Amino acid sequence: MQPKQRPASVSPVTGRRYSAALCFALLLGLPAVLQAAPHIPSSESEVLEVLPTQLQGNNNPINRLRAQWRANPLDTTTVASLARLYIETGREQADPRYYGYAEALLQPWWQQTQPPAELLLLRATIRQHNHDYATATQDLALVVQQNPHQTQAWLTLATVQLVNKEYAAARRSCAALATHASTWFATLCYSQVMSQNGDAEQAYRLQITLLPQLGKEQVELRQWVLTLLGETAARIGKAPEADQHFRAALAEPRRDNYLLRVYSDFLISQQRPLEVITLLQDKTNDDALLLRLAIASRDAQQTAATARYQALLEARYQAAKLRGSTLPAEDAALYARTFGAAL
Structure with a gap:
């Protein structure tokens, strides 16, 4: 996860001393013509990408x-x-x-201990x-030590602990939320631990009770709970309910790439690849979504599109390694299982 x-x-930036132009190009992936490997410019003056101008203007x-x-x-x-x-x-x-x-x-504070x-x-x-969970955990532990009422820090800490399958630690973070911050967030936190640690049925019942407590204006929180409901319903075999929750989350007026990723995983598991292609075809900047698009095109037997997406993925992964980034282990494993090649 x-x-x-x-x-x-x-x-x-990773601290490695590549040119700024190269870093930007690698982060973006390849241009329209696919290449077998990232292009390394011959000099720092070579222009590889013209950055968008939508941020212009003093306002x-x-x-x-x-x-x-x-x-x-x-x-x-x-x-x-x-x-x-x-x-x-x-x-x-x-x-x-x-x-x-x-x-x-x-950067002036990046190596400071406090x-x-x-x-x-x-x-x-x-x-x-950046998937640097060990140092992230250290920072988060210091945040909550300094300010036990910091809801965001406890939630993020619990999430990282869940990624590392540290369920007891995640429960302690949820308990701290209940003590120092918000009962509502603590309940949601507990439900995530339960959903991933053998009690998804009870987690689903808890999450259902949380949604009516949110107002229509709380768009991001509503989308978050609906996404979790979709994931938990899928986990306990309630496919129609999961689909309903995911669609309701998508109907909220904001884009969320995590929602797009988990809903795509659900659709792929339900053998509905054409819906994934429709959902993601204009969202290829995100590597995780591009991977799901490649899998869906393969499942839909769109051979040319699959080859194009796979080549772009491989170039993106090479670029990530070149700039020192850590690839998500789950996506690397999914790529290897799907296409029979290690990254």
Whole structure:
């Protein structure tokens, strides 16, 4: 399971010294003509990609914060606000470059054992996104030690513990939520542990009770609960209910790549590959979604499309290794099982 960052109010450069142009190109994958390996430019002046211009204009929040940051690059309040906005933009646009921008902002504090509190959770979130779970856990433990009422930190810590199958530790994090923060979030936290640790039926009943407590304006939380309901219903064999929950989550007015991934996995398991292709055909910037698209096209016997998606995936994975990124183990294993080749 790849951890999901919830709620999204907080959610890479790796430190290796590649040119900025190369890093951006590798993060984006390949251009329209597929290549067998990432292109390495002959000089730092070579232009590989013209970045989007939608952020132009003085009224854009990112540009306003960037101007403040340039004036005082060590002001932690500005750094935290801009890094958080980068992360939110990267998640919404499925553009990994923004996570790199956020990490770059935090470089003056990246190796500190106790950075300022407003930056520590952001650093943990980026490390979690990069699948660096050991250091993310260390950061999160420090966050909740400093502020036991930090709901986001407890939730993220429980999520990382679930990824590592540390169920007892995850339960302790949920218990801390109940003690220090929110009963509603603690119940949701417990239900996730139960769903993955042999008591999915009870988890489903708990999650059903949580949804009516949310208002229509709480779009992100509603989508989160509906997604979990879909996952849990699928886990206990309630396929029609799972499909209903996933569709309701998709109907919420926001894009969520985790939802798209788990719903695609569900559709593939139900032998409905054409629906996956329709769902994901314009969302190939995200590697996890591209992998599901490749699997669906294979299942639909669309040979040319499968070859195209597989070549693009392999190039993306090579690029990730070149820039020092860690691939999600679950997706690497899924790729190997599906296409019979290790990455």
